[in-house]
Amino acid sequence: MVVNQEVLTVDRVTHARTGLRIKTIALPAEHGGWGLLFEPIALGLLLAPSVAGLYLALSFVGFFLARQPLTLLMLNRRRSSPRTALARRFLAVYVGIATASFLAAFIFSHHAFILPLVIAAPLAFVQLAHDSAGRRRVLVSEVAGVIAISSLATAIALAGGWSYPAAFALWAIMIARSVPAILYVRACLARLHSRSASPLLMLIAHVLAVLIVGLLIRAQLAPRLVLAVMIILIARAGIGFARLQRATAKQIGFSEIGFGILTVLGVVLGRAFGL
8 A cells, every 4th residue: 555655656656756656657548448458467477377477477478558659759769758757767677677587487497388479479569559559459469469468378378388288278268258358348348438339249258268168178288167268258248248338338347347357267277176
């Protein structure tokens, strides 16, 4: 609590002196991104804890935080201001932390975690390309970004000594959870803002997620409990969209954090107890 108060005090002082708010420069604008980041981190570290995995998680947090100041710099690359100067400082700090942590993960592992990150890299660049064009919230950007960040569960599992099939199954589960969630939230927000929104695409995505998890279970790469979680997510999507007039954007965001926790627990408990 003391740390938070100090941060707020520094933020107020900086705002008073320069007219800038540190929060808008240093922290991501989309709060839902935190949940999508920490779901694969929690899943990977709970199932395959390791020193390398911990450093890898810290590295991804650094790169995740770097996205906000980097976007500000790309959108204002032709002009300099106190805002962009501050963004450069935060970017340097975040990238420094991320790079140092990644090197530490590299030192403390057998480097198997590199493969999923290489596969995910083009998707991360797709998201960055949309960021630089000021099209941060388009569907392609969000889906590419969430698939890329979901690779962290696989990378942490590989750093912890898992086999490739078992580790990549975690990526598939995270995709089956996160992509339909993106479509669900987008449909809900569109409807809340009185825009035309059909539940068809997000329901199809949820059904495909159930099929993917079913195939993983048949291949003995996922616990059966995950299938129950995916069915719960389908029910959440249908009921949540139908009763949307009773919800707010903040409530939808917090509920998705809860469903993300449910998914992680489903995988962890399912593997721990053979469910």
